[in-house]
Amino acid sequence: MSAAVMFHPPKHQIQRFVEGELSAGMSVALSAHMEFCADCRRTAGAAEAELVAQWNAKEALQSPADLTGILDAITQQPQERANTPSTPVSRKLVVDDQVISLPRVLAQIASAGLNWKTVSNGIRSAKVDLDTDTTCEFIHMQPGSKAPQHSHRGNEVMLVLDGKFSDEMGEYGASDFVIRDPAHRHQPRTETGCICFSVLDSPLVFTEGWLRLWNPIGLALFQLTRWRRRKLI
């Protein structure tokens, strides 16, 4: 696996992000990473320019009457009032005594309030509800903590917001976009502590100890939560 793949979203995923094909959870993770990463912003900008060129080429084939109709529809939309005052969202996230600065997209999400829960020794998470297909959470790992060893049924993204963590494949710091899939078995751990934003599109598969007994229950709960959210939408 190349370094570019280990620390940044792959190009095909950025392409799908630009085309609006990703889930809200994955889109938020990519968008937050891009606030840190000029290289990925450039890749997204190029993909966007290509998409606009394709639209323009299609539009040029339409009749002038069609185009006039579109322009009329746009100009008849109610215009947003200029200078509407809006309350600025704080970019600060306080976890224990630590204060970190969040990417704008995550600050917006966290502004609704985060409900931290202990998930294992030294690890807490705050889930946020963004779509029906993913489980998204802020994760705080205290110094010296480690997650249970696991594999994946689907994709897991960990965007590092502060501090560092490592696994069997490397060490990751602030802004790194780490993707793991069914080919990977790993155990994230941290010496100095870290705060991440995580997106899962399928439940984890625990591969050690009594937690393996949790796998069928975890899968059933993931499916139940997804079914409930879809019913609410």
Ligand SMILES: [Zn+2]
């Ligand atoms: Zn990047």
